[in-house]
Amino acid sequence: MSKWTGRKIISLIVATVMLLSLSVATPPTAEAAGTTYYVDNAGGSDSNSGTSMSAAWQSLAKVNAKSFAPGDRLLFKAGGSWSGQLWPKGSGASGSPIVIDQYGTGSKPLIAGVTTELSTVLLKNQQYWEINNLEVTNPFAGPLTNSARGERRGVYILNEESGILHHIYVKNMNIHDVDGIYTTRAGGIIFDSVGSNVPSAFDDILIDGNVLTDVDAYGIYISSNCILRYGMSDLWPWVPKPYGPWTPTTNLRISNNTIIRPATGGIAWNVTDGAVVERNTVQEATYLATNASIWWAYSDRNVVQFNESFGSHNGAEDGEGFDVDAGNIGSLVQYNYSHDNAGGFMLFVNDTYYTVDTVVRYNISQNDKRSIYRYSGSIKNVTNHNNTIYVGSQSGNPVMSDYFTKTSGSPTNIKNYNNAYYSVGDRGWNLTGQSFDYNAYYGGSTLVSSDAHKVTANPKFVNPGSGGNGMNTVSGYQLQSTSPLIGAGVPITSNGDRDYFGNSLYNGDPDIGAHEYQGSVPPATNKAPVAYPTIAKAAADDLASRALASTTFASLNATTAVIRNINDTYYDYAWSSSTTPTFPNYITLNFGGAQVTANQLKLNTRFGQGQGITNFDLEYYNGSAWLPIQSGINLTWASNTSADEVKTFNFAPTTFSQLRLKVISGNHQWGNIALNELELYNAPANAASSAVASTTFPAGNAGAISNINDNSDSTAWSSATSFTFPQYITLDFGSTSVTTSKLSLATHFGIGQGITNVDVEYFNGTSWAAALSNAAIAWGLNNSTVETRDVVFPTVTASKMRLKVNNGNRQWGNIALNELRVWSN
Numbered sequence: 001m002s003k004w005t006g007r008k009i010i011s012l013i014v015a016t017v018m019l020l021s022l023s024v025a026t027p028p029t030a031e032a033a034g035t036t037y038y039v040d041n042a043g044g045s046d047s048n049s050g051t052s053m054s055a056a057w058q059s060l061a062k063v064n065a066k067s068f069a070p071g072d073r074l075l076f077k078a079g080g081s082w083s084g085q086l087w088p089k090g091s092g093a094s095g096s097p098i099v100i101d102q103y104g105t106g107s108k109p110l111i112a113g114v115t116t117e118l119s120t121v122l123l124k125n126q127q128y129w130e131i132n133n134l135e136v137t138n139p140f141a142g143p144l145t146n147s148a149r150g151e152r153r154g155v156y157i158l159n160e161e162s163g164i165l166h167h168i169y170v171k172n173m174n175i176h177d178v179d180g181i182y183t184t185r186a187g188g189i190i191f192d193s194v195g196s197n198v199p200s201a202f203d204d205i206l207i208d209g210n211v212l213t214d215v216d217a218y219g220i221y222i223s224s225n226c227i228l229r230y231g232m233s234d235l236w237p238w239v240p241k242p243y244g245p246w247t248p249t250t251n252l253r254i255s256n257n258t259i260i261r262p263a264t265g266g267i268a269w270n271v272t273d274g275a276v277v278e279r280n281t282v283q284e285a286t287y288l289a290t291n292a293s294i295w296w297a298y299s300d301r302n303v304v305q306f307n308e309s310f311g312s313h314n315g316a317e318d319g320e321g322f323d324v325d326a327g328n329i330g331s332l333v334q335y336n337y338s339h340d341n342a343g344g345f346m347l348f349v350n351d352t353y354y355t356v357d358t359v360v361r362y363n364i365s366q367n368d369k370r371s372i373y374r375y376s377g378s379i380k381n382v383t384n385h386n387n388t389i390y391v392g393s394q395s396g397n398p399v400m401s402d403y404f405t406k407t408s409g410s411p412t413n414i415k416n417y418n419n420a421y422y423s424v425g426d427r428g429w430n431l432t433g434q435s436f437d438y439n440a441y442y443g444g445s446t447l448v449s450s451d452a453h454k455v456t457a458n459p460k461f462v463n464p465g466s467g468g469n470g471m472n473t474v475s476g477y478q479l480q481s482t483s484p485l486i487g488a489g490v491p492i493t494s495n496g497d498r499d500y501f502g503n504s505l506y507n508g509d510p511d512i513g514a515h516e517y518q519g520s521v522p523p524a525t526n527k528a529p530v531a532y533p534t535i536a537k538a539a540a541d542d543l544a545s546r547a548l549a550s551t552t553f554a555s556l557n558a559t560t561a562v563i564r565n566i567n568d569t570y571y572d573y574a575w576s577s578s579t580t581p582t583f584p585n586y587i588t589l590n591f592g593g594a595q596v597t598a599n600q601l602k603l604n605t606r607f608g609q610g611q612g613i614t615n616f617d618l619e620y621y622n623g624s625a626w627l628p629i630q631s632g633i634n635l636t637w638a639s640n641t642s643a644d645e646v647k648t649f650n651f652a653p654t655t656f657s658q659l660r661l662k663v664i665s666g667n668h669q670w671g672n673i674a675l676n677e678l679e680l681y682n683a684p685a686n687a688a689s690s691a692v693a694s695t696t697f698p699a700g701n702a703g704a705i706s707n708i709n710d711n712s713d714s715t716a717w718s719s720a721t722s723f724t725f726p727q728y729i730t731l732d733f734g735s736t737s738v739t740t741s742k743l744s745l746a747t748h749f750g751i752g753q754g755i756t757n758v759d760v761e762y763f764n765g766t767s768w769a770a771a772l773s774n775a776a777i778a779w780g781l782n783n784s785t786v787e788t789r790d791v792v793f794p795t796v797t798a799s800k801m802r803l804k805v806n807n808g809n810r811q812w813g814n815i816a817l818n819e820l821r822v823w824s825n
Contacts, residue, residue, distance in 0.1 A: 034096075035051060035073075036072070037051060037072065037073065037075065038052065038075050038077070038103060039058070039059075039062075039080070039082075039109075040057075040058065040077040041058060041059075042077075042080065044056035046061070053103065059082070060084045060085065061084075064085070064087045066088060067089040068089065068090040068092075069090060070091075070092040070093035070098065070128065072090075072099075073098075073099045074100045075101050075102060076102055076111075077103060078103065078104040078108065079106035079107050081110040081112065082111050083112045084111075084114055085122060086120065088100070089126070092167070094166070097128040097129055098128060099130045100129070100132060101132045102132075102134070108134055108173075109133075110134075110135040110137070111136050113136070113154075115148075118138075118150045118151055118152050118156075119156035120155070121156070122155075122157075122158070123157050123168065124158045124160065125159060125162040127168065129168050130167075130169040131169065131170050132171045133171075135173070135174040136173060136174070136176075136178075137154070137176055138154055138178045139177045139178075139179050152179060152180030152216070153178060153190045154175040154188045154189060154212070154215065155173065156192065157202075159192065159193045159200045159201070159202060161194065161197050161198040161200060163199070163200055164200070164201055164202070166202070166204050168206075169205075169206040170207050170208075173211070174210075176214055176215070178214075180217060182217040182264050186216060187221055187262065188210075189219070189221070190220075191205060191249070192224070193223065193226055194240050195224070195225065196243070199226050200244070201226060201248055201250070203249065203251055205222075205249060205253070207253070207255070208253070208256050209256045209257065210258075211257070211260075212258070212262070214260070214263075215262050217288075218264055218266070218267075219259030219262040220266070221265075221268045222269035222270060222272060222275075224239075224247070224271035225239045225243050226243070226244035226246060226247035227243050228245050246298070248299065248300065249272045249275075252275040252276070253275075253278075257281075260283045260284060261283070261285075262285050262287075263286075263287060264291045265293060266294055268295050268297075270298050272302070273299065273301055275296070277294070277303070277305075277307065278303070278305045281307070282307070284313060285311075286313050286343075289314065290316050290319055291314075292312075292318045292322065292325075292347055293309040295318075295322070295347070296323075296331070297325035297326045297327055297349075298326065298328070299327075299328050299329075300330055302328060303334075304322065305333075306336065306471065307336045308336070308337045308339075308469075309321035309336065309337075309338050310337075312342045312343060313342055314342055315342030315344070318343050319341060320338075320344045320345060320346060320371075321338030321339075321345055323346075323347040323348075323349065324347070325355070326349050326350045326351045326377070327350065327355060328358070329354070329356055329357060330534075331357070332358075332361075333346070333361070334359070334362050334496060335498075337364050337474060338364070338366075339365065340366070340368065340369075341368045341369065343368075343374075344371040344373070344374060345363075345372045345389070346372070346384075347371075348374065348382060350376070350377035354378055354535075355380070357381045357535055358379075358381065360385075361385050362496065362514045363500070363514065365387065365389045365390065366390045366465065367395045368398070369396050369398050370398050371398055371399050371401065371402050372426075375401065375403040375404070376404040377405075377407075377409060378406070379411040379414065380411075381533040381535060382414040382415065383417070384414070384419060385416070385495075386417075386418045386492070386499070386512070386513060387513075388419070388514040389421045390422050390423075391422065391426045391443075397426060399428065400421065400423075400426055400445070400446060401431075402430045403430050403433065410433060412433045414433050414435070415435055415530075416437070417437055417490055417492060418439065418489035418492070418512045418513070419439045419440070420514070421441050421444075421446040422443060422461070423442070425444050428444075429445075429446075429448060431448065435450075436448040437451055438453045438488065438489050439451055440455040441455070455484050455485060458484075459483055459512075459513065460479065460480040460483040460484070461478065462476050462479070477500075477513065477514060477515060479513065481517070481519050485511050486517045487510070487521055487522060488511065488512050489510035489511055489512045490528075490529070490530055491506065491510050491527055491528075491529035491530065491780075492529060492530050493530065493531045501514075501516075503516045504516070507521055508521035508524050509521075526751055526780075526782040528783055529780070529781070535571070535572055536570075536571040537570050538569040542569060542680065543598055543680040543681060544679050546594070547590055547596075547659075549563045549588070550563060551586065552585045553663075555575065555578065556672055562575060565676070566675050566676070567589065567679075569677070570677070571604055571644050574675060575674060575676075576673070576674040579672050581666070581668065581672065581673055583663060583666075584662050587660060587678065588659070588661075589658065589678070590657070591656075591658065596656060598680045598681060598682050599650060599654070600680070601618065601649045602680075602681070603635065603646070604646045604677040605637065605676055607669075607674070608637025608640065609637045609667055609669070610669035611666070611669065611674040612635065613661070613665075614666050615634050615635070615664040616661045616664055617630070617631040617633065617662040618633060618659070619659070619660050620656035621656055621658035621659075622656070629651050637667065640669075684823040684824055687824040688743075688822040690736070691731035692732045693708050693709050694732070695717075695730065697719040697729070698719060698720035700721070702716060702718030702814070702816060703716045705717045707819075708818070708819055709731065712819070713746050714818075716748070716816050718753070720814060721810075721813025722813070725805060725806055725808070726806050728803065728805065730803075731801050731820065732800050733801075739825045740795070740823055740825055742822075743791050743821060744819075745789050745817060746787070746789075747787060747817055748783070748785060748786045749781070749816070750780070751780070751782035751809055752811035753809055753811065754777065754779040756809055757774060757775065757776055757777065757805075757808075758806060759774065759804035760803065762800065762801050762802075763798050763799060771793040771794060772794075775791050775793075777789050779809065
C-alpha cells in the first residue's frame, strides 16, 4: 500500500531545436540578411528579383520556394489577391525576425485558401516571424456534414517535435470565412505544439489587433499535446497521442482582438505558463456547437482581464462567457464584462485533476443565462469578490450557481466576498463547497441567509440593467452617494488596487460590487483583511526549482511518481520509490553549468512516519569529486497524515553545481519511501536574534525590550505613555560585525501604536552614522494581526545598529513593537 500523494510532472524545458523546412531541390541564391521582397499579383513576375517594387514577384509559389533569412521583409501589395497557401520557409533570429506585411495603400492583401490546402498561412517548425496586415480566408463550399471540410485554418503555426520555438507575432489580420470542422485544432489563428518525442512549445507569442469573423471552430486557439502531468491518461480525442510531458508555452499575450461568430469558441489556450489575455471582444460564440467563449486548460498563472464576452448562442452544456477549465493552477479573472451569454458568466471545470487557486474579481455580468456560476468537478480554492451580477428579465430565470461531482471530486473552498447580486428573477444557489460573507443581495432568490454581514437593501446603482455592447457602457453599475454598499465590504489583500472603472482601492472601508465609490465617505474602521487561499508551495526564492532532479532509486511508476515532482515547487505532488527500495541510494539536484550557493535544505513529506526519509548524508560536487557537507543527518517525523510536514536543515554556505542526498534509511510502512518537495535556499539570517537590545524609551508594562529580538511575533515590547520623540532602539552585536541592507519591523495594532518614521543608523567604529533618514512606515490594521514592514537602505557593515524613532501612532499614548529583525547579507 502506498500513501504517496504526488501527481505532478514538472514542465520539461528542453534546449531549443530548430528544424528548418526543406527548400526546393535547387535552392535559390541566398540574399543578404535584411533584404526586402515585394509581391504584386498584377504587376509582378516570378522572373524578377523581387527586391524592389518595380521588380516584384508575382506568385505564392515563388514566395514558398524561398528560404528567408533573419531581418528579411516580405511585403504584399495592398489591394492584391492571391489564391492558395502561403508557406514561406526559413527562420529569423533573436532581434532580427522575418516580417510579412503590406506595401502601398488600399485594402489588406488577400490570401484566399483553396479546398486542397487546410491552412491558408502556414509556418512549420520555424521561429522569429511577424505576420501583419493580411486578409485571410479558407472557405469550403460543401455542407456542414461533409468531413472533407477538414481541420481548416486561416493561420496555422505548427511546432512538430522541434523543442522551444521563439517569437511568433500575428497582428492586425482580417481573417474570415474559415469553414472547417468543429474541433479545437481548426479555426482562425491556431498555434499547435506536437511533442510526443521532443517536448515542444512556443515562447514569446503575440496575437494582437486581429479581427476574426465566421471561423470554424475557434477564433484563436493555442493547442499542445505536451500536456501530461498529474497522472493524466486519456484526455480529449483531438489531442494527438502519445502525449508528451507538460511543456508550457511561455510569454503568451492575446490582446485587442475581435472575434465574431466563431462556430465553437472565441479564444482558448492550453498548456501555457503566464498567459495574459486582455482587451479582446468575443461576440456570438458557440453558434453551431456548445463551448465557452473564452476558456483555458492545463495552464498556470493565467491573467484574463478587460475582455468583453457576449451573446453566446448554445448553452446546452457550456456557453459561459469565461471558463476556467481542467487542470489550471492560478487564474486571475478581472475587469471583464460578460453579458447575454447563453450558458452564464463563469464556468469552473476539472475532469481529470485540480483546478486550483482561482480569483474572479471586479467583473460585471449582465443578463447572463442558465447558470451565473457553474462548478464542475474538483474545483479548489476559488475567491469571487467585488463582482456585480445583474439578473434581468432577459436572463430567463437562471440559477445563481450549480455544481457537479465528477470522478475528480466535488468543489471545495469557494469563497464569496463583497459581491453585489441584483435579480428580477432567479432560481437561487446550490451552495456546495461555498461560503459567503459581506455580499449584497437584492431581489429574486439571491439571498444567502448564512452570510453574517449581508446587505439586503436596494443597492442604489445609478441605472442597473443599462449596459450595452462595449466595456464602457456599464456606468449604470456605479454607486449613488446614498448606496448602502458603500463601506459595507471587507478588505481583501492583494486586491489589484483598482476597481472595474479604474478607481483606486480603498476609499474608506471597501465597497460591495465592482465600483469603489470616490466621493466623501467615513474613515476606514480597520476591519481585518481576507487573504486568497492557495495550495501550498515552495517560496519564490527556492533554488531547487532551477535544477534537474534525478534518483538512483527505482520509482513507483513513470507517470505520477516521477522524481521531477520533488522540485516542481508544489507540495501536492510527490515522488515515491518502488515498494522495495534498497539503501543507500541517491537523490540529486543538477544545476548544469550554473554555480549555486546555498545554506539551507528543506524536506517536505506527507505521511512521514510511514514513508519519510530518516537518515541521509548531504554531499556536493566540486567539479571533480563528491564531498561531504554533513553526514548522518537524522530526521524524525511527527505525522502520519496528509498534512505537510517540513524539516529544515541549515548548513555552512556552500557553492556547487550539483547537490545530492545519500539516503541511508527511511520509514517504509507501505514498502516505499516518498518526498513531496525538496527545497534549497540561500537564506538570509536574522542577525538581530544574537544581539542585545536596548532603548531610551521609558519602559511600559506590556513587555521588555528583549522581546523585540526573541524570534517570536507573539511577544512584544511597549513604551510608557509619557515620552517625547525622538528616542532610540539599539541592537548591539558585540564583537561580531553584521553586513545588512534590510531590517523588518513587526507590530500588532499598528494604527494604534506602530512606529511611523525612523532614521536607520549604524556605528562606524567611532560614531553613529545615518544609513537612511526619515523612512515612513504605514500600518494597515488596528487589531491583533501582526503586520510586517521592511525598511531597505544602502548596505552597511556594523557591530551596532539603531532606530532613531522620530514618530509613531499613539492612540493609547504608547508605541509598541513585536519584533525587529536585521537581515544579514
